[in-house]
Amino acid sequence: MAALPPHGEGVAGDRAIQQALETAWPADLDTRDDRELLTAGRQLLRADATGIGRTQWPAYFRDTDQAIAPAFASTRFRIQAAIARRDGSPDRAVVHLVWAGCDRGGTCTDNRITDLHFTRTTSTTKGGSSAWIWQPRT
Template identity: 70%
Template sequence: MTTLPRSPRLLLLSTLVLAVAGVALLSVPDDRVQAGPAPATHATSAPSPAATVSPAGQQTAGAALSATSAAAIPSAVTSALPPHGEGVAGDPAIQRNLEAAWPADLPASDERELLIAGRALLRADATGIGRATWPQVFPDAGRQAVAPAFATARFRIQAAIARRDTGPDTAVVHLVWAGMDRGGTFTDLRITDLLFTRTTEKGKTTWTPLPRI
């Protein structure tokens, strides 16, 4: 079950991915031009954005995002994105654009904790591995076999950031990832949001994932 974006800032993230891709595609040189001396160009190529696909029979925190005007994107984030299907080599460019679109606003220690938890939670959701670690998110884990929605070997997190959400004790982890579903279809640039809240127990403060509706 997909959910709607929970923060207006998520729309900016979607705008970045979609609009930069559109602008970059317009500047791709025609491969049919005859070879010969020519001035160097800086044409960019970007992958087509892919809306998050819910794993069959499972809940996900993914959200299909809509695009708005490219004019809302800061010029600093119009650097080249990797071509669609570039693979691991293109992931750093996605990470850089994600960070430029939404500057850090959390203490470094909180961001590290959230990214570790967010990556592990997304992997558990997509592949079924490690769900027992998150009983508040996967209450049925351990009581029934889980058919993985995505192949573990073809699952990859391409980029991730953690930012404040609606208040000082809530945060959202934005993840861009790739995976092959049970039908054998491989898709990259999937976007998933995971919400966390800050809790304190026995004097220890930690970030806890919120159950999904």
């Protein structure tokens, strides 16, 4: 396994983190699902951390959550690495994200880890097309 960069390495270390994730958990989703899940996972994490795009996730953010100030400024937040993998069955997946951010108090931390879980649904109104929806971890 590739060596992980030291904390505080910044953007220069992100590629090594991505490679370490990909080596540790080999891909097991088709390209379309992988791309869809990574996009959704990144958007959901960004909405949670920065507040940007929370209205796209009504099941995740209740109406009262919309008024809560985000912990991180969008300019001081970045996703260092991300992978999407099956989570026990073909219709369940987890997006594993490693990210960095500086909170409102000025404390900067990298290598934060967030796992977001999704379930595949099949829409009968869209000709049987599937979509991934966020699921709370039970």
